[in-house]
Amino acid sequence: MTDPTTQALAVRDLTKVFGQHVAVDTLSLDIPRGSIYGIVGPNGAGKTTMISMVAGLARPTAGRAWVAGHDVWEDPLPAKQAMGLLVDGVPVFDRLSGREYLQYLGGIRGLPQAEVEQRATELLDALGLADAGPKYIVDYSAGMTKKILLAGALLHNPEILILDEPLEAVDPVSGRHIQQILRRYAERGGTVVLSSHVMELVEGLCDHVAIIHQGRVLAAGHVDEVRQGASLVDTFVRHVGGRDLDDDTLGWLR
Numbered sequence: 125m126t127d128p129t130t131q132a133l134a135v136r137d138l139t140k141v142f143g144q145h146v147a148v149d150t151l152s153l154d155i156p157r158g159s160i161y162g163i164v165g166p167n168g169a170g171k172t173t174m175i176s177m178v179a180g181l182a183r184p185t186a187g188r189a190w191v192a193g194h195d196v197w198e199d200p201l202p203a204k205q206a207m208g209l210l211v212d213g214v215p216v217f218d219r220l221s222g223r224e225y226l227q228y229l230g231g232i233r234g235l236p237q238a239e240v241e242q243r244a245t246e247l248l249d250a251l252g253l254a255d256a257g258p259k260y261i262v263d264y265s266a267g268m269t270k271k272i273l274l275a276g277a278l279l280h281n282p283e284i285l286i287l288d289e290p291l292e293a294v295d296p297v298s299g300r301h302i303q304q305i306l307r308r309y310a311e312r313g314g315t316v317v318l319s320s321h322v323m324e325l326v327e328g329l330c331d332h333v334a335i336i337h338q339g340r341v342l343a344a345g346h347v348d349e350v351r352q353g354a355s356l357v358d359t360f361v362r363h364v365g366g367r368d369l370d371d372d373t374l375g376w377l378r
């Protein structure tokens with residue numbers, strides 16, 4: 125493996141144990157600068173747990189994580205300045221309107237007020253939230269909430285975006301806009317790390333992918349290298365194992 129401080133994001137032997145259960149198991153991964161990197165894996169594979177440790181939200185049992193060359197747990201401030209986060213567990217102040225939430229985040233990030241206003245207007249517009257800007261986040265739908273959290277992650281123009289299921293619950297028009305935004309961001313040198321269960325999204329948007337299962341990396345690299353001529357769904361099933369249900373299963377169900 126390469127020097128982890130040269131990567132946009134890197135983890136080495138990252139491990140998280142909950143009681144008797146090893147959720148992330150000595151996991152090592154390099155995410156190059158400028159890539160759009162998909163993290164895929166079955167339910168319970170450890171994706172969110174890994175992302176939470178990289179984001180500085182969950183303390184690793186063992187191992188290390190670097191973001192933009194900074195050790196997330198030893199040198200958290202520059203690591204956190206470099207990242208934009210859309211991850212469960214980040215507090216959302218949902219008694220603020222969408223616009224107030226962005227104004228609040230802009231203040232925390234030390235952006236000039238006029239800049240925050242301009243960026244907030246553009247982000248709300250690009251994400252189809254222009255009419256919802258004055259509305260409390262608590263009254264947002266699931267997809268609207270996802271989009272305002274994404275706007276918050278983008279607001280300070282971070283070096284690295286870490287997005288857990290960014291398109292979950294998002295409508296197709298907004299989904300297309302979000303993909304355009306992420307592509308443009310990566311073309312200009314930003315790095316995107318996203319988890320998703322939607323293989324078509326990962327194949328269409330990401331240039332790299334890692335398949336995670338039981339807290340370990342089963343395959344990682346350029347999407348074409350990982351899928352080797354097959355579709356990503358078939359590659360995924362081949363790696364994690366899958367079977368069709370027996371005819372008798374749930375025989376009582378109409």
Ligand SMILES: Nc1ncnc2c1ncn2[C@@H]1O[C@H](COP(=O)(O)OP(=O)(O)OP(=O)(O)O)[C@@H](O)[C@H]1O
Nearest residue numbers: 142145146147165166167168169170171172173174
């Ligand atoms: N706080 C916790 N306490 C105990 N176990 C946990 C905790 N958080 C996660 N786990 C367990 O760790 C494992 C990995 O969970 P994680 O949420 O990281 O999976 P995931 O890959 O993100 O799954 P999904 O695709 O369903 O979101 C699961 O077995 C889960 O039950």
